[in-house]
Amino acid sequence: MSTATLTFDQQGGQSDEARVDAAMRSFVSEFGVTTALHMESCVRCGLCAEACHFHVATGDAKYTPIYKLEPFRRAYFREASPFAPLVRALGLVKKPSIADLQQWQELLYDSCTMCGRCTLVCPMGIDIAELVKEARHGMFKAGLVPERLALMDRTARQWGSAATPGEDLPDILAEAGKRYGVEIPCDLGAADILVTAASAELGEHTKALADAAKILNRIGAKWTMHQGGFDASNIGFNNGDMELQERLTRALVDTAVKIGAKTVLLPECGHAYGAARWEAAKWYGQALPVRIIHMTEFLDELIATGRIRVTKIGETATFHDPCQIVRRGGLEAAARRVLAALGFELIELKDHGVAGYCCGGGGGVVSNQRATPLRHKVFEMKKQQVEATGAKRFVTSCGQCRITFQMGAKHAHWEKSIESLLELVADNLAV
Amino acid sequence: MDLLSFARGPALTVALVVFVLGTLWRLAGVLLRPRMRDLSAAREGAPGNLVGALRAVVHGMWPRKEFVQAALVTTINGYVFHIGLALVFLGYAPHIAFIYRVTGLSWPALPDMVMYLAAGATIISLLLALGSRLTNPVLRIISNADDMITWTITFLPVITGMAVVAEPSAAILARDHVIYSVPLAVHLLTLELLLVWFPFGKLMHAFLFAFSRGATGMRFSHRGVKV
Numbered sequence: 337m338s339t340a341t342l343t344f345d346q347q348g349g350q351s352d353e354a355r356v357d358a359a360m361r362s363f364v365s366e367f368g369v370t371t372a373l374h375m376e377s378c379v380r381c382g383l384c385a386e387a388c389h390f391h392v393a394t395g396d397a398k399y400t401p402i403y404k405l406e407p408f409r410r411a412y413f414r415e416a417s418p419f420a421p422l423v424r425a426l427g428l429v430k431k432p433s434i435a436d437l438q439q440w441q442e443l444l445y446d447s448c449t450m451c452g453r454c455t456l457v458c459p460m461g462i463d464i465a466e467l468v469k470e471a472r473h474g475m476f477k478a479g480l481v482p483e484r485l486a487l488m489d490r491t492a493r494q495w496g497s498a499a500t501p502g503e504d505l506p507d508i509l510a511e512a513g514k515r516y517g518v519e520i521p522c523d524l525g526a527a528d529i530l531v532t533a534a535s536a537e538l539g540e541h542t543k544a545l546a547d548a549a550k551i552l553n554r555i556g557a558k559w560t561m562h563q564g565g566f567d568a569s570n571i572g573f574n575n576g577d578m579e580l581q582e583r584l585t586r587a588l589v590d591t592a593v594k595i596g597a598k599t600v601l602l603p604e605c606g607h608a609y610g611a612a613r614w615e616a617a618k619w620y621g622q623a624l625p626v627r628i629i630h631m632t633e634f635l636d637e638l639i640a641t642g643r644i645r646v647t648k649i650g651e652t653a654t655f656h657d658p659c660q661i662v663r664r665g666g667l668e669a670a671a672r673r674v675l676a677a678l679g680f681e682l683i684e685l686k687d688h689g690v691a692g693y694c695c696g697g698g699g700g701v702v703s704n705q706r707a708t709p710l711r712h713k714v715f716e717m718k719k720q721q722v723e724a725t726g727a728k729r730f731v732t733s734c735g736q737c738r739i740t741f742q743m744g745a746k747h748a749h750w751e752k753s754i755e756s757l758l759e760l761v762a763d764n765l766a767v
Numbered sequence: 768m769d770l771l772s773f774a775r776g777p778a779l780t781v782a783l784v785v786f787v788l789g790t791l792w793r794l795a796g797v798l799l800r801p802r803m804r805d806l807s808a809a810r811e812g813a814p815g816n817l818v819g820a821l822r823a824v825v826h827g828m829w830p831r832k833e834f835v836q837a838a839l840v841t842t843i844n845g846y847v848f849h850i851g852l853a854l855v856f857l858g859y860a861p862h863i864a865f866i867y868r869v870t871g872l873s874w875p876a877l878p879d880m881v882m883y884l885a886a887g888a889t890i891i892s893l894l895l896a897l898g899s900r901l902t903n904p905v906l907r908i909i910s911n912a913d914d915m916i917t918w919t920i921t922f923l924p925v926i927t928g929m930a931v932v933a934e935p936s937a938a939i940l941a942r943d944h945v946i947y948s949v950p951l952a953v954h955l956l957t958l959e960l961l962l963v964w965f966p967f968g969k970l971m972h973a974f975l976f977a978f979s980r981g982a983t984g985m986r987f988s989h990r991g992v993k994v
Binding site: 463 | 797799824831842845903909911912979991
């Protein structure tokens, strides 16, 4: 429940004590060796603040990444550190209170996109983005999630997608296919490639589905979308809802196995990549029986192997590197090869590649309307970097980043169009 | 037993025992926690875990070019007091003599003038670090008692050491008895305080940094990302 006077939202009817206990139990369950090493190693140098777009854009010290983890840190030192009994006995570290958790909701959800730029600057190599994700697990257990994200979570639990129930998928695909003049197979009993979508592509942005279909049909792939597993934008991953994350992940992998697919093709969505490419095997308990591939690397492979050819556009372009795909996903070169194939003269942003600034909307921030003013401040930084390149075109390979930029551009009355790599390839397929 | 005998005898023994056992306890307590294997398929061509870890340890020695401007002062200041402390502790002739008495190990000393300069730079650098911690809004919001205790405990051996440097090290070592008994005992006790505090506070980063960087290096190199 949420009211305008509160700076936090909460769900469910748990008592305050039960919320704190649930958060603490969850926090403690996260403290494996890597997390423990990272909790132990901070020397509080503050350099992470210099990497965080929210701190850089506002100058507010509370957005220092390591500070966002304060309740999580306290839980570690009280309950799991090697000297925890001593820490508790002497009262050296305060147990997080309900007020602390409520206060930190904004820092963990509104002002962190889990982009991991802070990880790069940390001299101790602390992966703060991963720690924030783990802290969110506890916040979700405590029912302390921004209401807009909680609403999406409830929807996804009900429908298997934050956008639409599975039974509506055939109609959505049929309509998109008709609108863009392309066949989009649905619910085939057997296929080589299971194609998935981002939530937004099932609503306003169905052209992305048609673009993917156009390319897949061109290469003669045996592919399908499927009601059993179709939305790869894993809301559970962002919200800290591990149960939902597992369910959505399993839906994709199990559906692929069921239809005999060897590949699950992910949409242009960063968090889909983070959730499925790097975390799916954790839920599966073993190496996956299918290959998980992002749209960007799929396009890169098709172009590299000559299965598709594209006409050269021959203009200047700059590229926004989506954090989960590049910094945390390793696909920096793939997108650039596709841009080169399209004949773009790439003019890099001042901060680009692995160290590029986040769009400001990842990690669910774009959906969390409470964070909109903060997001717009980050957008201003990004806008300035794009304008400084003087590039004619502005391209990215994540739908969430694109939506974040579109919302920012609308607010700032910025005329620049933000283009999708997939769309550019699909629109410029050579015969 | 006078204060110097106490500092050189039982106090030193206790400090070393706490240092060694405490450090081992903390390292074991962290490194023996549950470990979850990354079952995802590695990026094609990704280096092995050890290579990824070692690369991250080495690359972490200096900020990436994108962060050099923002991190320059903090990084250089950090290097000044780390190197300064190492030079003074390991290069000053009376310290080497002390280490020889305790361990039987010895090596050539650095000239006194180098030591004085290193100690001076270390003191200035530590004062700058303290000033920054007390005035920078980011450092103020993230600092806790460990930071102040650790700073004090690091500063004390340096400043008490300066108090007993009244003559060239050759003259000190040539003498068969100590003339500044109490100041030397205090200096030694401050070092022992540092040893006792070491396992409990952030001084442990001297060991933890390699593991912490290495863990992230493994995670990212598995994905084909160079950190």
